[in-house]
Amino acid sequence: MKQKELLYFIAFVIFLIGVGLLQSWNVAFGILNMCLISAIMALGVNIQWGYAGLFNAGIMGFVALGGLSAVLVSAEPVGEAWSNGGIGIVASLTILVITIAMIFYVQKMFASPLRLWIIIMVILLGYWLFQGLFSAAVEQIESFNPAFAGYLGGLGLPITLSWIIGGLVAAGGAWLIGRISLGLRADYLAIATLGISEIIIAIIKYEEWLTRGVKNVTGLPRPVPYEINLVETHWFVDLAETINANPIAMASLFVKFCYFGLFLGVLAILMWFSERALKSPWGRMMRAIRDNRDAASAMGKDITSRHLQTFILGCAVCGIAGAMLVTLDGQLVPGSYTPLRYTFLIWVMVILGGSGNNWGSILGGCIIWFLWIQAEPLGYVLVGFITFPFEDNHWLKNHLVENAAQTRLILMGAILLMVMRFAPKGLIPER
Amino acid sequence: MDFVNAIVLFCNFVLVPATTYGAQLALGALGITVIYSILRFANFAHSELMSWGAMLTLFLTWYLQSMGISAGPLPTALLALPVGIFGAIAMALTTEKLVYRFYRRQRASSITFAIVSVGVMFVMAGLTRFMIGPDEQVMVDGQRFLIKAIEFKRKTGLQEGLAIKTSQVITIVVAVTMAGALFWFLYRTRPGKAMRAFSDNQDLALLSGIKPDRVVAIAWILAAILATLSGTLYGLDKSYKPFVFMQLLLPIFASAIVGGIGQPVGAILGGFVIAYSEVLLTYAYKRFVTYLVPRDWAPEGLLQLLSTNYKFAISFIILVVVLLIRPTGIIRGKVL
Numbered sequence: 001m002k003q004k005e006l007l008y009f010i011a012f013v014i015f016l017i018g019v020g021l022l023q024s025w026n027v028a029f030g031i032l033n034m035c036l037i038s039a040i041m042a043l044g045v046n047i048q049w050g051y052a053g054l055f056n057a058g059i060m061g062f063v064a065l066g067g068l069s070a071v072l073v074s075a076e077p078v079g080e081a082w083s084n085g086g087i088g089i090v091a092s093l094t095i096l097v098i099t100i101a102m103i104f105y106v107q108k109m110f111a112s113p114l115r116l117w118i119i120i121m122v123i124l125l126g127y128w129l130f131q132g133l134f135s136a137a138v139e140q141i142e143s144f145n146p147a148f149a150g151y152l153g154g155l156g157l158p159i160t161l162s163w164i165i166g167g168l169v170a171a172g173g174a175w176l177i178g179r180i181s182l183g184l185r186a187d188y189l190a191i192a193t194l195g196i197s198e199i200i201i202a203i204i205k206y207e208e209w210l211t212r213g214v215k216n217v218t219g220l221p222r223p224v225p226y227e228i229n230l231v232e233t234h235w236f237v238d239l240a241e242t243i244n245a246n247p248i249a250m251a252s253l254f255v256k257f258c259y260f261g262l263f264l265g266v267l268a269i270l271m272w273f274s275e276r277a278l279k280s281p282w283g284r285m286m287r288a289i290r291d292n293r294d295a296a297s298a299m300g301k302d303i304t305s306r307h308l309q310t311f312i313l314g315c316a317v318c319g320i321a322g323a324m325l326v327t328l329d330g331q332l333v334p335g336s337y338t339p340l341r342y343t344f345l346i347w348v349m350v351i352l353g354g355s356g357n358n359w360g361s362i363l364g365g366c367i368i369w370f371l372w373i374q375a376e377p378l379g380y381v382l383v384g385f386i387t388f389p390f391e392d393n394h395w396l397k398n399h400l401v402e403n404a405a406q407t408r409l410i411l412m413g414a415i416l417l418m419v420m421r422f423a424p425k426g427l428i429p430e431r
Numbered sequence: 432m433d434f435v436n437a438i439v440l441f442c443n444f445v446l447v448p449a450t451t452y453g454a455q456l457a458l459g460a461l462g463i464t465v466i467y468s469i470l471r472f473a474n475f476a477h478s479e480l481m482s483w484g485a486m487l488t489l490f491l492t493w494y495l496q497s498m499g500i501s502a503g504p505l506p507t508a509l510l511a512l513p514v515g516i517f518g519a520i521a522m523a524l525t526t527e528k529l530v531y532r533f534y535r536r537q538r539a540s541s542i543t544f545a546i547v548s549v550g551v552m553f554v555m556a557g558l559t560r561f562m563i564g565p566d567e568q569v570m571v572d573g574q575r576f577l578i579k580a581i582e583f584k585r586k587t588g589l590q591e592g593l594a595i596k597t598s599q600v601i602t603i604v605v606a607v608t609m610a611g612a613l614f615w616f617l618y619r620t621r622p623g624k625a626m627r628a629f630s631d632n633q634d635l636a637l638l639s640g641i642k643p644d645r646v647v648a649i650a651w652i653l654a655a656i657l658a659t660l661s662g663t664l665y666g667l668d669k670s671y672k673p674f675v676f677m678q679l680l681l682p683i684f685a686s687a688i689v690g691g692i693g694q695p696v697g698a699i700l701g702g703f704v705i706a707y708s709e710v711l712l713t714y715a716y717k718r719f720v721t722y723l724v725p726r727d728w729a730p731e732g733l734l735q736l737l738s739t740n741y742k743f744a745i746s747f748i749i750l751v752v753v754l755l756i757r758p759t760g761i762i763r764g765k766v767l
Contacts, residue, residue, distance in 0.1 A: 199741070
């Protein structure tokens with residue numbers, strides 16, 4: 001890394017320390033943890049956009065798939081729901097899979113004009129069987145204890161395991177989606193992935209037997225100690241006394257610090273792999289494909305399958321980040337996934353940091369998240385300045401101050417436009 | 432009688448809403464198409480331009496209402512529409528001048544344009560939400576219904592009522608007029624012909640003295656007019672909510688692509704294909720079938736193919752199927 005680039009990171013740390021001193025260390029660590037998660041998402045997008053030039057506008061969907069896995073892995077299983085409707089769900093999903101397999105089988109095996117009719121028959125029969133079993137099972141599951149359960153629950157395994165599973169689930173989804181949409185032109189790919197991510201969110205929002213939907217799953221187990229247990233632990237209280245700190249305040253900081261350690265570890269591992277991949281012959285091949293498809297194709301590179309490969313890898317990284325995000329929050333809130341926040345904001349991070357450079361993605365993730373949070377107080381200051389000539393409680397002033405938080409969207413857009421115009425290679429350009 | 436009841440039911444819940452929605456989508460898709468044919472990129476900011484235009488219209492509507500001016504039985508928003516359109520044109524031309532012109536000179540790739548339009552989308556979304564706030568607003572006023580369900584029942588003696596909202600009729604009338612005007616402009620007037628020539632072959636068009644900046648400006652003006660109209664009509668038909676427009680982006684894109692991107696006729700066709708599929712697939716046919724079959728055969732379930740929650744999934748699935756089977760969209764041929 002060059003000196004200038006190191007300076008960016010140092011400046012970020014100084015700003016963060018400033019937040020710690022001026023606002024509170026809790027806020028600073030909270031921002032830092034989210035910065036790390038954002039950096040991982042940006043890393044995933046960079047693998048797709050920076051290495052291979054794929055415009056994936058469906059990041060939100062893969063992040064949500066990761067979040068879904070966190071619930072499915074770590075939540076306590078709901079035994080009653082399983083015994084009531086478990087068999088029905090499994091059976092109906094099996095029928096669904098068999099139907100799809102049959103469609104492909106018929107498509108391949110029959111060449112007669114009857115093929116279309118057979119396929120339609122298969123679809124109708126499969127749909128009829130599936131619908132009957134499925135709706136009965138869903139009703140049974142959702143009717144059991146709807147206030148606290150009403151879904152199948154998870155496996156009750158440690159939540160850190162879901163980080164790996166989240167990556168795998170997102171990779172599986174990416175494989176399926178990539179097979180369908182990667183043959184498309186660049187802007188069609190963006191629109192197709194945008195649509196897929198909306199569908200994934202719709203499923204997570206409305207399939208209550210699986211995710212509790214908009215009732216949210218809360219209270220997921222933590223990989224780090226709870227504050228309430230910490231303040232009752234001997235060594236911790238002793239430690240707090242020796243450095244002369246309030247144990248309760250310190251416990252909250254300590255928990256955030258534990259998360260920080262875990263996240264930093266994941267980021268370091270992913271970063272190591274990404275850098276190795278980028279500097280390997282594989283990475284050079286990817287960039288060759290990105291810069292000149294025809295030439296790479298003439299050299300015998302299979303472009304579609306390479307693209308599929310990078311698409312899957314990038315989405316898996318986003319899935320990991322999604323699972324980590326839900327871990328940090330301790331809950332899954334399907335209503336909170338919006339494309340502006342989880343797709344396009346990540347794009348701003350990658351473009352600002354420098355497409356094609358992994359360090360750039362990390363830097364972009366950190367800076368943009370920092371600004372995303374700090375733009376809110378900044379917005380209030382700005383609006384206060386604009387509305388200074390008005391007297392207090394003037395309706396326009398009240399209205400503008402109320403909506404001051406929305407100015408951060410303007411800031412993000414302005415950053416993206418400025419970078420695209422004046423520094424299209426980003427803060428840390430690709431080498 | 433049961434047969435007539437079934438038809439009325441079908442009209443009330445499927446035909447009328449789907450036609451209205453289709454007209455709104457078609458207007459939006461026409462805007463995407465115009466920009467695509469001239470500048471060759473997918474404009475992610477189009478739905479926010481719709482939101483912007485509709486918001487300005489709404490502001491003036493409130494002002495007019497507070498002054499006591501109304502359009503009689505029609506919604507006041509129609510009076511405010513010209514100002515909304517003017518504001519949207521100003522916005523579109525400003526983005527063209529400050530943002531897109533630079534990339535046009537560089538002949539940047541379509542993906543660069545798309546990313547830049549994401550930036551514009553952010554700014555516009557922020558401005559709109561900053562000015563009007565994120566809450567839902569009611570736009571419609573005046574006489575809400577042209578035909579009320581109760582009156583319809585009383586007059587015809589049928590069990591099912593047919594309700595037609597004023598906004599629905601306005602939507603369809605405006606959409607038809609607007610589409611006609613657009614085709615007249617593109618195929619009969621000099622600037623329209625210049626646009627088509629530019630879209631067909633930029634270099635040849637330049638050679639024959641067509642000014643690129645002017646063509647692009649006209650394209651943006653057309654896009655802004657279409658965007659404001661579709662945004663306002665959608666707001667009148669349902670309600671104005673800044674978040675909704677982001678979700679409308681997908682069906683609008685789908686309409687433009689399904690019909691054949693860069694084809695004005697295709698955009699209209701695509702809009703209706705998407706709208707009808709969404710409504711037809713998510714409508715519960717239980718009552719409709721109950722009217723048509725003998726009493727013993729009445730269905731138990733809702734006979735709904737897909738839950739309404741998956742409306743967006745439908746536009747997307749149609750998009751993917753069309754892209755896989757017929758990548759050019761329904762209508763083939765030269766762009767514009």
